[in-house]
Amino acid sequence: MSRIVTVAGAQMGPIQRSDSRSAVVARMIALMAEAHRHGADLVVFPELTLTTFFPRWFMTDQAEIDQFFESAMPSAETAPLFEAAACFGLAISFGYAERVEEAGRTRRFNTQILVGPDGRILHKYRKIHLPGHAEHEPWRAFQHLEKRYFEVGDLGWPVVRALGGLVGQMICNDRRWPESYRVMGLQGVEMILLGYNTPRHNPPAPDHDALGDFHNALVMQAGAYQNGTFVVGVAKAGIEEGCELIGGSVIVAPTGEVIARASTLGDELILARCDLDWTRSYKETVFNFARHREPEQYRMIVERKGAVPPDA
Amino acid sequence: MSRIVTVAGAQMGPIQRSDSRSAVVARMIALMAEAHRHGADLVVFPELTLTTFFPRWFMTDQAEIDQFFESAMPSAETAPLFEAAACFGLAISFGYAERVEEAGRTRRFNTQILVGPDGRILHKYRKIHLPGHAEHEPWRAFQHLEKRYFEVGDLGWPVVRALGGLVGQMICNDRRWPESYRVMGLQGVEMILLGYNTPRHNPPAPDHDALGDFHNALVMQAGAYQNGTFVVGVAKAGIEEGCELIGGSVIVAPTGEVIARASTLGDELILARCDLDWTRSYKETVFNFARHREPEQYRMIVERKGAVPPDA
Numbered sequence: 001m002s003r004i005v006t007v008a009g010a011q012m013g014p015i016q017r018s019d020s021r022s023a024v025v026a027r028m029i030a031l032m033a034e035a036h037r038h039g040a041d042l043v044v045f046p047e048l049t050l051t052t053f054f055p056r057w058f059m060t061d062q063a064e065i066d067q068f069f070e071s072a073m074p075s076a077e078t079a080p081l082f083e084a085a086a087c088f089g090l091a092i093s094f095g096y097a098e099r100v101e102e103a104g105r106t107r108r109f110n111t112q113i114l115v116g117p118d119g120r121i122l123h124k125y126r127k128i129h130l131p132g133h134a135e136h137e138p139w140r141a142f143q144h145l146e147k148r149y150f151e152v153g154d155l156g157w158p159v160v161r162a163l164g165g166l167v168g169q170m171i172c173n174d175r176r177w178p179e180s181y182r183v184m185g186l187q188g189v190e191m192i193l194l195g196y197n198t199p200r201h202n203p204p205a206p207d208h209d210a211l212g213d214f215h216n217a218l219v220m221q222a223g224a225y226q227n228g229t230f231v232v233g234v235a236k237a238g239i240e241e242g243c244e245l246i247g248g249s250v251i252v253a254p255t256g257e258v259i260a261r262a263s264t265l266g267d268e269l270i271l272a273r274c275d276l277d278w279t280r281s282y283k284e285t286v287f288n289f290a291r292h293r294e295p296e297q298y299r300m301i302v303e304r305k306g307a308v309p310p311d312a
Numbered sequence: 313m314s315r316i317v318t319v320a321g322a323q324m325g326p327i328q329r330s331d332s333r334s335a336v337v338a339r340m341i342a343l344m345a346e347a348h349r350h351g352a353d354l355v356v357f358p359e360l361t362l363t364t365f366f367p368r369w370f371m372t373d374q375a376e377i378d379q380f381f382e383s384a385m386p387s388a389e390t391a392p393l394f395e396a397a398a399c400f401g402l403a404i405s406f407g408y409a410e411r412v413e414e415a416g417r418t419r420r421f422n423t424q425i426l427v428g429p430d431g432r433i434l435h436k437y438r439k440i441h442l443p444g445h446a447e448h449e450p451w452r453a454f455q456h457l458e459k460r461y462f463e464v465g466d467l468g469w470p471v472v473r474a475l476g477g478l479v480g481q482m483i484c485n486d487r488r489w490p491e492s493y494r495v496m497g498l499q500g501v502e503m504i505l506l507g508y509n510t511p512r513h514n515p516p517a518p519d520h521d522a523l524g525d526f527h528n529a530l531v532m533q534a535g536a537y538q539n540g541t542f543v544v545g546v547a548k549a550g551i552e553e554g555c556e557l558i559g560g561s562v563i564v565a566p567t568g569e570v571i572a573r574a575s576t577l578g579d580e581l582i583l584a585r586c587d588l589d590w591t592r593s594y595k596e597t598v599f600n601f602a603r604h605r606e607p608e609q610y611r612m613i614v615e616r617k618g619a620v621p622p623d624a
Binding site for chain 1: 478599
């Protein structure tokens, strides 16, 4: 049985605050139509696809903040995505700000879902590695308040059977942390879908700015190779509300090689025909975990959060 | 106070089975002298520097096997290394096969030590991720019997104060595993020293052969960036007993950038002036572990050795 999944990474150009959900959904559907014409089985969109990257602003009015959140999925505004997926016979993965009533209170997460061609939600992930800060830091050119607006995800990194293989998701900053990939690798993941919004400028570390694209590719390539999995990383890119977001969307093979890469900072489709059986050569040899891992030696990874240097 | 360490990576060309310890030590001292002339503070040599990479052969006669091991360090044959280190005012790191009487029995490890200019052993590491296999597999063009000849290292990945900073070591296959770097990152490591012997040809996965140099650099660059540390990776390279070993020795900055790289497959010195304070920008921002790690979510990393896919 063939296990080839033709994947489209649907990089999106900037989404301004004034852009309506409907306008964004229309752009997404245009990309889905193009993906369909190219024989895609799956289209992957960025983190927080439906709105501008609002954690760049400090806001205190919860009603204002909640305008960026979805309290139903699908909603009237997002239902056309599900309908287009059905029409085109496509699976889609996209991110959004999720507001939900759970455990007797309102909770907010940075979420990404994988929706099947039948409209069923096949996989849901809530971002665990929230970057940035929780309090207003006026010295920054712009804020990065994910720790303020979202809770840490509470679903772990599940891997599910979908698209003929084993699929997981992560979001943006998760990709810089090898633990994110490894937890899915330990579930046999064959394809990781992830979206990101990554400012070119990192206010606390401007010396990193020139390396943004390099770091972006480096971590996904390493994560793919070290776990024998495809990684599909899709950017929201370009100048959004005066803030430059890097592009560099990629599809990475289990070899660690980039097999498709965006070359613009706008709406752009990248495509790769991914044979999930290419994962086997890595999972069964150099990264045969059962043969080669030494979990007893890794305990510090879970027993310690911050770095603790040895005594002087 | 300056925290600049001038590092020399001393890649070594092949060492044949017939090469005596003294001949190897003489080559090492020649590289140390050259490093000293270039103002180095530290010289890093490959894994199992003192002998050919003997796990390529299946042997059953323990006396034959033990010819490749050191039962004292220094010994009469290796003492000149310690003397040269003192004479040149250099620290040196090198690997060797260690045979030791411990816990009432003879134990054998794949070991790497860091020796100070005063001849003191500042750091000792015993390889944890032993690659290859334990039984004779005659179908291979050559064997990779590290799992037969060595025990898994029992010292963890310690980080010590040395060279004005925080230093750790790993060996060869350890560099492919993000856990190795992370355990040291969680101790604040600023420079990781590692040697390797990596055959160009991987008998169980010949499709990886063309990517050997790429994978070698990829894992060290990712490990450096993701932990905000220098990584010094040094090869034994070239055609050794008919088996090609990759070169590609590198010094990697905490940015993940390669700042020095060997371009031959022979004895070759690479040099970089490493300011240990360059680690801070990464350790204090994007990889500020205390702020951003989520250890509760990583438990599978220690609770599971092999991959377990979800139920069908």
